[in-house]
Amino acid sequence: MAQEDNKVVNYYDSIANQYDESRFNNSYGRFIDYEERRILDKLINRPDHAKCLEMACGTGRLTCYATHALDASHEMMKHAMARHPDVDFCQASAAETGFENETFHTIYSFHLMMHLEPTLIKDIIAEAHRILKPGGKFIFDIPSRQRRQLLHHKQESWHGGTHLSKSEVLEMSSELFDLGRTCGIMMLPIHKLPTSLRKSMRKLDFALANSPIKQFSSYIVYELIKR
Numbered sequence: 001m002a003q004e005d006n007k008v009v010n011y012y013d014s015i016a017n018q019y020d021e022s023r024f025n026n027s028y029g030r031f032i033d034y035e036e037r038r039i040l041d042k043l044i045n046r047p048d049h050a051k052c053l054e055m056a057c058g059t060g061r062l063t064c065y066a067t068h069a070l071d072a073s074h075e076m077m078k079h080a081m082a083r084h085p086d087v088d089f090c091q092a093s094a095a096e097t098g099f100e101n102e103t104f105h106t107i108y109s110f111h112l113m114m115h116l117e118p119t120l121i122k123d124i125i126a127e128a129h130r131i132l133k134p135g136g137k138f139i140f141d142i143p144s145r146q147r148r149q150l151l152h153h154k155q156e157s158w159h160g161g162t163h164l165s166k167s168e169v170l171e172m173s174s175e176l177f178d179l180g181r182t183c184g185i186m187m188l189p190i191h192k193l194p195t196s197l198r199k200s201m202r203k204l205d206f207a208l209a210n211s212p213i214k215q216f217s218s219y220i221v222y223e224l225i226k227r
């Protein structure tokens with residue numbers, strides 16, 4: 001595994017026991033979790049026989065959509081394995097999974113690419129292509145470059161430091177994949193609003209994050225279709 005990526009995995013090994021509580025048991029985390037599930041419900045249409053891999057499953061927050069899951073951190077994956085006894089797990093890098101060619105109908109991954117160097121993201125896209133069946137989907141999220149430029153976002157550490165524009169994602173993937181749908185996540189700071197307003201504003205946020213200005217959402221979810 002690349003040295004850069006070792007740093008990421010060591011970090012997640014060290015925080016595995018607090019990850020769910022610190023990231024997702026607050027209003028921001030609950031909102032993100034809700035929106036990601038809404039998008040996966042829309043994009044993953046899994047008939048019983050279909051094989052679906054989650055890359056970088058972490059503690060298993062979103063593993064309920066998968067038949068197979070991997071993560072490079074054993075400490076994170078331990079939690080996922082306890083939560084999803086029916087899923088096949090393996091500890092591996094998303095760039096070198098060890099699965100046979102054309103194994104999966106669908107692959108998805110959340111909150112992974114934002115930690116990685118573009119060269120590694122490109123390797124993961126190539127690996128997803130190798131292990132997907134023709135016509136299979138690779139679904140992943142990445143912070144939006146347009147959003148960060150608009151807000152003059154200054155990144156102070158590697159954590160979540162990578163952001164890409166749609167054209168950069170296409171440049172990395174277009175030799176192997178066609179672009180399917182894209183979905184935005186979080187246009188407005190819903191989690192900071194009074195609780196009584198959140199439900200109605202959530203609908204507005206979802207509409208904006210899926211409108212022609214979706215590239216200004218915090219995260220963009222890409223659905224790539226293997227040629």
Ligand SMILES: C[S@@+](CC[C@H](N)C(=O)[O-])C[C@H]1O[C@@H](n2cnc3c(N)ncnc32)[C@H](O)[C@@H]1O
Nearest residue numbers: 012056057058061071072073076093094110111
């Ligand atoms: C922010 S967590 C996301 C976990 C889960 N997907 C979620 O959304 O809750 C990032 C995960 O990526 C894993 N990871 C980092 N680099 C990886 C790689 N090259 N291959 C597989 N997993 C990796 C880390 O171990 C960690 O579990």
